[in-house]
Amino acid sequence: AQPVTQLDSHVSVSEGTPVLLRCNYSSSYSPSLFWYVQHPNKGLQLLLKYTSAATLVKGINGFEAEFKKSETSFHLTKPSAHMSDAAEYFCVVTKSNEGNMLTFGGGTRLMVKP
Amino acid sequence: NAGVTQTPKFQVLKTGQSMTLQCAQDMNHNSMYWYRQDPGMGLRLIYYSASEGTTDKGEVPNGYNVSRLNKREFSLRLESAAPSQTSVYFCASTPGWTDTQYFGPGTRLTVL
Numbered sequence: 001a002q003p004v005t006q007l008d009s010h011v012s013v014s015e016g017t018p019v020l021l022r023c024n025y026s027s028s029y030s031p032s033l034f035w036y037v038q039h040p041n042k043g044l045q046l047l048l049k050y051t052s053a054a055t056l057v058k059g060i061n062g063f064e065a066e067f068k069k070s071e072t073s074f075h076l077t078k079p080s081a082h083m084s085d086a087a088e089y090f091c092v093v094t095k096s097n098e099g100n101m102l103t104f105g106g107g108t109r110l111m112v113k114p
Numbered sequence: 115n116a117g118v119t120q121t122p123k124f125q126v127l128k129t130g131q132s133m134t135l136q137c138a139q140d141m142n143h144n145s146m147y148w149y150r151q152d153p154g155m156g157l158r159l160i161y162y163s164a165s166e167g168t169t170d171k172g173e174v175p176n177g178y179n180v181s182r183l184n185k186r187e188f189s190l191r192l193e194s195a196a197p198s199q200t201s202v203y204f205c206a207s208t209p210g211w212t213d214t215q216y217f218g219p220g221t222r223l224t225v226l
Contacts (some may be wrong), residue, residue, distance in 0.1 A: 009154065034214070043118075043204060044157075044217040090156055101172075102215065104156030 002026060004093045006105035014113045019063075019078040021108045023091030026072065033074045034092040034102075035065055044090065050074065061085070086112045116140055118218035120205050126224045127195045135190040135221050137205030145208045146188035147172075147215065148180060150201040157204060163188055195225045 007022040025031060035047040048059025055067045065076045074091060091105040118139045127133055139146065144165050149157040149172075159172030163182040177199060179191045188207075192199060202222050206215040 036217075043219040044206075046214055046216075049214060092156075101159065101162075102157075104158070106154050106156050 003103040004091050004105040006089075006091050006108050008108050009106065010109045010111065012111040012113060013081045015083055016080050019076070019081045019085065019110065021076040021089050021091075021110065023074045023076065023105060024072055025074060025091075025093045032094045033065075033067060035059065035063070035074075035076050036090045036092055037087050038090065038107075039087045047076070047089070081110075081112045083112050083114065086110055118205055118207055118216055120203075120218040120221050122221060123219070124222050126226065127192075128226050129196060131195050132191065132193050133195065134192075135203055135205075135223075136187070137189065137218060138187045139205075139207040139216070139218075140186065141207065141209070141216065142185070143207035143209050143216070144185070145210065146182065147206040147208075148178075148188065148190045149204045149206065150174065150199075151204060151220070152201050160190065160203075192223075195223075197225045199223065200225045 004025045013019055033050040036044040037047050038044050047063050048057045048065055050057045050067045058064045063078045065074050067074050088107045088109050090107050092102050121136045147162040148160040150160055151157045158174050160174055160178050161172055161180040163169045166185045169180050169182055181189045202220050204220050205218040208215050
């Protein structure tokens with residue numbers, strides 16, 4: 001199984017509607033999980049990080065993600081999309097329980113319609 | 115602080131040419147990484163340096179070499195560029211081996 005799978009390569013929402021970007025991971029232990037955002041022609045910026053504290057993680061710009069071990073999921077949500085949220089989003093998992101070897105999902109491109 | 119900087123921002127090479135991508139960080143981080151980004155594949159680790167003086171292969175090291183010149187700088191060299199190396203290259207750094215990674219703005223490389 002792939003270490004991390006983003007279930008949608010593209011998601012399109014209207015401005016002001018909720019955002020859901022789906023991510024499933026495969027791991028035999030509790031990993032560290034991240035969501036990164038990449039705006040066009042820019043580097044990657046950390047949105048939020050889960051490291052086995054609270055299962056609901058709040059990030060920047062109104063995003064949050066919930067770690068569900070029973071479903072091996074770490075979906076990213078936002079109640080109301082803004083035009084500036086249009087970007088590519090990456091779900092990332094640590095590759096091993098030692099060190100900082102990251103494995104990236106394939107990415108989800110979020111489009112926001114006016 | 116500038117964070118993580120990369121030069122150049124864009125580069126076009128012909129097959130067989132060589133070049134070095136430069137990366138520097140001013141955050142006194144111990145660990146540094148080189149990734150390549152290809153459509154639909156996320157980022158894949160090429161090489162990393164857990165600390166000054168050490169380098170190790172990542173997931174896709176073939177065709178690349180690296181040098182950890184000092185604590186600040188980590189360069190990536192393509193000795194004989196191939197079209198398959200057309201990609202966007204990102205450098206990243208972390209304070210220690212288990213911390214969040216901070217990414218540079220990327221270098222867009224095209225090999226003709």
